Amino acid sequence: MTETRIAESRCPNCGWHVSHTTNVDGEDIAPECGQLTLCYFCGAVMIFDAGLKPRWLTQDELENVLADRKLVFKLAQLVETLRFMPKGN
Numbered sequence: 001m002t003e004t005r006i007a008e009s010r011c012p013n014c015g016w017h018v019s020h021t022t023n024v025d026g027e028d029i030a031p032e033c034g035q036l037t038l039c040y041f042c043g044a045v046m047i048f049d050a051g052l053k054p055r056w057l058t059q060d061e062l063e064n065v066l067a068d069r070k071l072v073f074k075l076a077q078l079v080e081t082l083r084f085m086p087k088g089n
């Protein structure tokens, strides 16, 4: 997994300081506008805006995510994994 530095911002849910992102698929792909992201601290599901800052999903974006059962299952697994990751920002 490759960690990529992104513009500094805050998680809109918990205020966690965001400055890096990691592609959990293990592929060396740079983050892009429109990709889903999870807050490392609280597990909030968000999406990258054009400046690669995490924002809440719109209603349409959320409905699209919820319609994809495999994606919902994967997100749930990731959120559960994040619960046990060390925090120290």
Ligand SMILES: [Zn+2]
Pocket (backbone or CB within 6 Å): 011, 012, 013, 014, 015, 016, 039, 040, 041, 042, 043, 044
């Ligand atoms: Zn958060």
